Amino acid sequence: MKRFTLRTGIRWKITIAIAAVGALITLALSLVVHSAARVSMLESARETQLDRVQYISRNAEAGRKPPMGAKLNDPELPQELRDKARSGRRGTYVQEKPRGLPEVWAAVPLGNGQVLSLHSQFRESANMMRDLDRALAIGSLAVVIGGSALGVLIGGQISRRLRQAAAAAGKVALGDPDVRVRDAVGGVVRDETDDLARAVDAMADALQQRLEAERRVTADIAHELRTPVTGLLTAAELLPPGRPTELVRDRAQAMRVLVEDVLEVARLDSASERAELQDVALGEFVARRVSALMPEASVRIVADEIVSTDPRRLERILGNLLANAGRYGKPPVQVDVEGRVVRVRDHGPGFPEALLREGPSRFRTGSTDRAGVGHGLGLTIAEGQARVLGARLTFRNVAGPGGTDREGAAAGAVAVLWLPEHAPTTTGSFPVIGVP
Template sequence: MIRQLVPARAQGAGIRTGLRWKLSAAIALVGALVAIALSLVVHNAARVSMLDNARDLADERVQIAQRNYEQSGRPNFYFPNIKIDDSRLPPALREKVRDGRRATFVSDRRRGGPDIWAAVPVKDGHVLSLHTGFTDRSTDILNDLDQALVIGSIAVVLGGSALGVLIGGQLSRRLRKAAAAANQVAKGESDVRVRDAIGGVVRDETDDLASAVDAMADTLQERLEAERRVTADIAHELRTPVTGLLTAAELLPPGRPTELVLDRAKAMRTLVEDVLEVARLDGASERAELQDIVLGEFVARRVAAKDPDVEVRVVHESMVTTDPRRLERVLFNLLANAARHGKPPIQVTVEGRVIRVRDHGPGFPGDLLAEGPSRFRTGSADRAGHGHGLGLTIAAGQARVLGARLTFRNVRPAGAPEHIPSEGAVAVLWLPEHAPTNTGSYPTMP
C-alpha cells in the first residue's frame, strides 16, 4: 500500500482568520437566524390577526343581511357584496352551509390579497353569502410591517457584527498580548509575566490561561535553575580532582602513555572549565567590562597570535565599546570550530561592527541553523567526531553578554538547490551600536 506523506507545513497550512472576525460572523449569523425567525412569526401573527378581524367583520355583516332578508325577503342593499346562491362560493364553505351552519372561509389568490367569504343559510333554503377582499389599508399595514421587520433584521445583523468585532477585538487583543509575553518568556526573559501583560479588570478564561502559562514558566525556570546549579556544582567539584590528576600526570616519566594521560587530563580540564562557563552564562549574572578598541586592529592582532595561517581582511575599520576578553573568547571559539569541523582556508573579515569567520568545509548542520547552538551536540556526521559541542554554545552566551548577535549560515552557489553541498560555513558576529553597560542595560542616546 502506498502512503503519501504530507509535509508538516502543508498539514498546518490553512486560511488564518482573526478571532474578532470569527466571533463577529458567529454573532451576525445567529442574529440573522433569530431575526428571520422572529420576522416570520410576527408577519404570520399579524396576517392571521388581520384575517380574523376581516372574517369577524364579514360574519357580522352577513348576519345583519340575514336578518334583513328574512324580514323583507330581499338582500340588504347596504352591503353590495351580498348575494343569493353565489355560484363562486367555495365548495368547502358550501358544504358547511348545507349542514345548516354559518361559516367563514379564506381563499388565497395567486395575485393580490386573500378573499374573505361569509355565508349563512336562510329560511327559504337559499344561501346568503358575502364576498370581500383584503382591504388596501390592511395590505399597506402588512407591507409596512414587513418593511419594518426587514429594516430591523438588517439593524440586528449589523449591530451584532459590530458587537462581535468589539468583543472579539478585545479578546483578540488580550490573546495577542499573552502570546507576545509568552514568546518573551520562551526567549529567556524570565521576569516577564503573562498575566500582567494582558492587564484588564474583568477576569475571564484568558486570565486563567495567562496564570497557567506563568505557573508553567515558573516551574520550568525553577527546574532549569536547579539543573544549572547541579551542573555547576558537579563541574566545580570535578575541578579539584581533575587538577590533581593533571598535576599527577605531569609527574609521570616521559613516554607515549604519559602523553596520552596528559592529553585526556587536559581535555577533561577543558571540559570542566567550559561547563562552568556555560553555567555562569546561563545564570545571567555575567557583566561586560567595557573598553574602547579599534575593532579591525584588535581582531588582526589576536588572530595572528592564535593562528598565523588564518587570513584577516579589514574592509572598514571602526571604534567599538566592548569587552575585549569576551570578544576574544567568541572569536577564538569560532576559529576553533572552523578549524575542527571545516576545511582551510579560514578567513576572518571585519567590516564596521561586523565580524565574519568563514571556512570551506561541509557547512553547519541543519539543526544548528534552525535552532542555534546546543550544548553537547556536535552536529551531523560530516562536522562531528571531535569536541564536546560547547564551543559555539559559549560563543553565543558571551555574545549575549556583549549585547551582540551571533548568526550562522552556509555558503552555496547562487540559485543552487538545498541538496547541493555547501561551499563553507560562515559565522557572523554583529556587535551593537550601543554596548551594554556594566549593569546589563543599554545606554540610550539623548
C-alpha cells in the same frame, strides 16, 4: 497536499459566534412573529368581512339593493365557500394569489336560495405587515450589531489577557526569572486565563529550579576540578622531556580548557552576565581578530559600521565560530562583514540536522561527518555570548549541486551573527527608544 488553514484572533471568533447566534435567534423570532401576526390579521379580516356580509344580507332580505362590492350568486365565488353557503352555513375563505395580495371572501345564504358574497383585498393589513417586517428587520440588525460589539469587547479582553500571558511566557523563556504570567495577566474578573497563568508560572518555577540546580552542580564540579587540574598542569611541567610528558601535558591542557568552558557555560546560564559596551568599527575589528586567530581565513568587508558592543565577548564569539569551522569544516574559511552582520562560512559537510533544527547543545557534537571530537561547548558558548550582547546567532547550510536532502550534499556551513541596532544596557535590558 498542504491543508489550508485560516488564522484569526479569538476576539473575532467570539464576535462571529455571537453575531451568528444572534442572527439565527432573531431570524427565528422574526419568522414566528411574522407568521403569528399574519394569522392574527387574517382572522381579524375574516371576522370583519363576515360581519359586513351579514349586515348586508339583512338589508338584502328587506328588499334593498346590495351595496357595491357585494354580489348575489357571484360566479367568482370560490367553490368551497359556495358549497358551504348552499348548505345553509355562513363562512369565510382566504384566496391566495400567486402575485399580489390575498383576497378575503365572506358568504351567507339568503332565504330565497341565493348566496350573498363579499370580497376585498388584504391591503391595509398587508401594509401593516410590511411595517412589522421592517421593524423586525431593523430590530434584528440592531441585535446583531449589539451582539457583535459585545463580542468585540469580551473577545478583546480575553485576547488581550492571552497576549499579555504569551508575552510574559516569552520573557520567562528568554530567562527572565522575575516575570510572572499571572501578574502580567492581571484584571478584576478571574477566569480560566488565570488558571492557565498559574499553571505556566508553576511549570516555569519548577523548570527554573531544575536548571538552577543543574547549573550549580555543573559550576561546583568545574570549580572543584580547577584546582587539581591546575596542579596537574604544574606537575606536568616538572616531568622530564619526552613523548609521554607531551601526552600528559596535552591531555591536562585539554582538561583545563574543558573546565574553563564548563564554568563559562554555567555563568552564561545564570543570566547574570552583563556586556561592557564600547563603540568599535566592526569591519576593522573583525579583520584584525581573524588575522590573529586564523590567518589563512579570508575577510571581505562589504560595508563597515560603528557598533556598540562588548569587544571581548565579540572576539570570543568570533574565535569559537572560526575554531568550529577550522575543526569540523574544510578550507577555505571566509568571513564577511556587512553592516551589523558577520558571516563565517566553511566548505565542509555542513552543520548536523539536529543543530539546524534545535540549535547548539552542550556535549553534543553532531554527526560523524563534522564531529567525532570535541564537547559541543564552542557553539553553545558563542550563542550564550551573543545573547548577552543582545545579538542573534543563526546557522544554515549552503546547498551543493545535488541539494541538501542527500547525505553529503551540502557545500558548506554558514554561521551568521546579527548584532542589534540598539545594544543592551548595563542592566541587561534594552533602552526604550522614543519617537520624536
